[in-house]
Amino acid sequence: MSNFHLNRRAVIEATLLGTAPLCALNSRAFAASCDDHIVRIGAITSPDTLNPFASWGNFWPLVFTYDWLVCQDAQRHADRKGFAESWSVADDQLTWTFKIWPGMKWSDGRPATAKDAAFTYNFFNTADPIAQGLKSGGLDYGLNLTSSQWPDLSKDPNIVTGKSRIEQRNYLAFNTASGEGAGSTKALQDPAFRDAIGYAIDQKAIVERALHGHGDPGVGLVMPVAADYFSELSDIRRNFELAEAGRRLDAAGYRDVNGDGVREDKEGKSFQLELITGSAAASVELPIASIQLIAGWLGEIGVPVSVTQLDTGAITARTAAPTKGGGGWGLFVSSNWLSPTPHDRLGSGSSKLVGTFNKSYWTNEKFHKLLYYSESVTACCRLSQVEYYHADDNCDSRRAPRPTTYVTDFLAALRVS
Template sequence: MLLGSAAAWVLNSKAFAASSCDDHIVRIAAIIAPDTMNPFATWAAPWPTFFTYDTLVGVDAQRHDDRKGFAKSWSVADDKLTWTFKIWPGMKWSDGQPATARDAAFTYTYLRGSIGTPNELNIGFNNTDGLDNVVSITALDDETLQIVTKNPTRWPIDNYTLIGPEHVWKDVSYADARSTFRNDPPLIGTGPMIVAEFQQGQFVRLTPNQYFRTGQPVTAGMIIHIFGTADPIAQGLKSGSLDYGVNLTVAQWAELTKDPDIVIGESRIEQRNFLAFNTLSGDGAGSTKALQDPAFRDAIGYAIDQKAIVERALRGHGDPGIGLVMPVAADYYSDLSDIKRHFDLAEAERRLDAAGYRDTNGDGVREDKEGHSFRLELITGTFGNVFEMPIAVMQLVAGWLGKLGIPVSVTQLDPGALTARTAAPADGGVGWDLLVAGTWLTRSPHDLLAPGSSKQIGGTNRSYWRNDKFDALLSEVDVTVELKRSQELVDQAARLIYIEAPYIMLCYPFALEAHRKDCFEGWGDAVSMSSYFPLDRLKPVPAP
């Protein structure tokens, strides 16, 4: 989103102008692009919807005993196939109706029933991924949910499906759920904050859930301001019109360290910034077939200096990119030292020559195998819920490719346009050549490998790459519980996609965030802020 009239309207709105210290409404901001509050139809709205809906368990509840989701406890039988979940007794939806195991069973059964139909629910945050390994989903009573799987898997506790109320969704067809049903506010959920108003491209307003199972939050609500760049976020923090901001740039973060009323934070996170190649042929393909050639992509990999990206673009606030697995995922990380490319423009040129991509007419521009001079379009921007990338990254990448005789033009897109442009061709994706962007998923083995999954093309898989062997490895990962075997499979898959090079990992940026300390207390750092923590338990700073 380019800053203009919309940003000016928000900055001057009553929501921004009021003081959080006076009305006790938490004002936060991020670079996100929610287009609907329907989790079955979009990937772009996890942060607003995570405050309203609970996951059954999720990774956060496994790491922190005080952050349970829809289930209060869970266990797996000796057969490693039968999972039992105890739902919070007496829990209610925000409209006062009982929230039970039957709602959880409905949510999963609703998804599972769409598998194989023309309107399979496979395009949104709530999707069918993993449900093909499920034998049965049963509400044994109001407080007991049982999930039986075909093979041992951690999916029953690791999945991030948002549990919805049966009385809202039971009459929504699959066709509507994946497209036209917007799930307009006020939403009905079991989370601490309920989405009460949504103005696309501007803000999301949330109110405290009076029925929240651990007690109604003590703040008066929350407003999430939506931006396409980090500039107004930094400005809002400095002026006091924002209480918390994420997606800060290095320069903004450094400037905010000088303000005594602001606390800054820096942490390793799961974000991966990458250069993706459009590997499609046919509809949606890029401008040259070279993008489909692993030898071409491999050669480009030698022209990317990841250390320079961290030093010059991130000013040291990140780790150099290598493979799919980021350093924070310590159980699965490998530096791939035996196959790792190194920055060497001469080697990149040699490999391009050997692969048949030469400058045959001496004009300084290489030609592809069809005899066409390279003129590549690099699109870039920020997908929702990731940290903004400095423009210097694109300048460096375009500069290195230019030195190889491959001219690159850069097109900057706002989050909504970027999502639309990189959608699957069947969903309106438009041909592009290169993409520089970021993705932020969990450190679960499935999510580590998701950018290579053929099932995620047009979603997490931004390169459109397909590989049967990779898909088979991912399928085995999904039914593997034993850590050592899971590590072996992830390593094999990570090596395969590194060699095929549909992506060149640029860097793993650190999270740069900040909050003011004058209105609220109880803040956590970025790493501890999975789902809605700690915003569910903030307290107003006592009056002096």
């Protein structure tokens, strides 16, 4: 087998000299006339910049300018060194530790450290570079902006901002699994416990304080943008009232037995709920302020919560079906994009979709039959949200293990000059 190696220096020099860079490959398999074992190949490209943070499609010049963190198959080929010398994976398969090569330097002579690798990952894990690019002129259009960026961008005379309702809903899921994958307490499986928690979440405050008004309080399973199906459901919407939440918890058997401000379960055992969270792929960012508000309110009614923030891959692993290793958490705050189809609207209660649409692991035979019926009706006689919510008491939002906390607006900005 012939081994090919692309020479980055030749590519960079050619790129800087013109629009037809010379891609140089080291190989003994090419013509004998190449005494230096380099074959020079011309290709057409128009690099706009060598700054990876400001470029979109400028792949070839950049890939030969900067090292990867880990090169392909580096553990079997000593000449394929990336930025990292070695790495290890924790037993939980969620924590990866990379050790970089010692003594590395950038072209200006400054030391190359692990902080540089961390900067790159953190840079691309936030929407702030989008706002900075719009303000500096490096970007013409930005989308999926956060509500905290909106005020500053709105004041810029060179930027036009816009927003629209979308089909994303942000929800709080309870882990209702029993046995394999169960949370820290059986209370999570109790509809009365979940109902009481609903009175301790101020959806209007989340929209006002965490989203700065760019959204709507959630109710039910349908987003306001799905106008043909949406209803305010005013007769079953909860009002935020911590005292009422406390009274309902007391009535359901979750009392503060020893007077330390923390409630015990029905068996008198103390418990703590692990709340896991993180923005799903391709979703509008979840503001951490919304998580802090929810955890704070639950703490006020004597339900202690610990918060674990995860990336997309870890979220997928932890919320997978218990049969596939998921579960163990108590609460899950996340988001998804849904269409107004019955499959999407009612899939959160389908036993066939546990670990995918059904993140709470909740199943109910009557709800499942309703889902089957709603999928069989034609568009001309489709069920509205009100109809399927009141079709059975076991299916209304007071018992739902995954209520929608709020729906967010899609924020974007265009640079006009």
